[in-house]
Amino acid sequence: MQINRDTDTASHNILSYGEGEITVIIPRRFDARTVDETQATQAVPALRREIVRSSLLIMPEMLRTDWPPQDWDALLPEHFDLIAPYEPEVVLLGTGVRLRHPSPRLYAGLTRLGVGVEVMDTGSACRTYNFLMTDRRRVLAALLMITPAGA
Numbered sequence: 001m002q003i004n005r006d007t008d009t010a011s012h013n014i015l016s017y018g019e020g021e022i023t024v025i026i027p028r029r030f031d032a033r034t035v036d037e038t039q040a041t042q043a044v045p046a047l048r049r050e051i052v053r054s055s056l057l058i059m060p061e062m063l064r065t066d067w068p069p070q071d072w073d074a075l076l077p078e079h080f081d082l083i084a085p086y087e088p089e090v091v092l093l094g095t096g097v098r099l100r101h102p103s104p105r106l107y108a109g110l111t112r113l114g115v116g117v118e119v120m121d122t123g124s125a126c127r128t129y130n131f132l133m134t135d136r137r138r139v140l141a142a143l144l145m146i147t148p149a150g151a
Contacts, residue, residue: 009047011060011133014126019097019146022052022126024063059086059140060133072100072144080107080142083115088140090116090132094125096144122146 013025026048050063057064067082069075072095083091091110093102099121107117120128122143129141 012058012063014130017123017126020053024050024052026050055144057142072096075102075106077106081109083140084113086140088115089138092125092128092141093117093119094122094143096122097146
């Protein structure tokens with residue numbers, strides 16, 4: 001599903017999501033491909049699209065495409081511990097194609113640090129991330145990929 005809204009050109013945005021992929025907009029200032037000075041002086045697009053096909057963590061200033069849990073059953077407390085160093089105000093956990101509530105023990109480390117955790121399906125988490133991000137909140141979306149029903 002395409003998210004229809006104005007793009008914040010200074011931050012990582014979610015452009016669209018669907019079965020097996022999430023399209024992220026990467027601003028030039030965060031794009032490792034444009035850090036070379038010769039490239040930076042050439043006509044390089046201000047934004048780049050990247051299609052992500054695995055679980056990911058995204059914040060306005062960060063994109064991590066190697067978040068280890070690849071499905072709901074793989075979630076462990078250690079996966080949430082990887083989020084703490086980013087110091088989010090709130091974490092949006094996208095649980096895939098449908099809403100599933102994890103045990104609070106999984107994200108207890110974040111709760112102890114005063115980080116709010118909101119759980120929703122991945123599509124809702126993508127839309128909510130974009131909304132909160134444009135409001136300049138320290139939001140982090142931890143997104144499990146949307147997989148076919150029953151997969």
